[in-house]
């Protein structure tokens with residue numbers, strides 16, 4: 001009798017919602033809407049705030065930040081996530097409030113902001 005080969009479960013990344021997440025890059029998305037609401041509430045964001053979000057992932061927190069603030073600048077290491085972010089908010093009232101950037105890790109990133 002021929003033995004079926006069984007695949008070992010992936011350890012480095014796992015598949016979820018169309019994107020495989022790389023745990024080594026800290027890719028764990030926020031799934032609990034109450035937790036997301038609590039983060040935004042405790043951050044005391046005002047409707048005039050421009051928010052810098054590092055590592056938006058697929059945008060669960062980003063959505064709430066967009067609702068709360070004036071605009072969001074999202075900097076993400078993984079280009080797949082940036083694409084997903086753009087897809088998610090394309091054609092919504094938030095599309096012009098969000099600037100998504102693909103960037104190398106912050107260690108090598110040298111942001112330059114001109115603040116009003």
Ligand SMILES: C[S@@+](CC[C@H](N)C(=O)[O-])C[C@H]1O[C@@H](n2cnc3c(N)ncnc32)[C@H](O)[C@@H]1O
Nearest residue numbers: 027028029030055056057060061076077105106
């Ligand atoms: C915890 S996950 C994202 C959680 C997301 N905010 C949410 O609401 O579900 C962290 C994200 O940060 C990104 N990331 C990790 N290191 C980074 C870095 N140095 N610069 C920018 N993004 C980074 C990962 O690719 C990942 O998408």
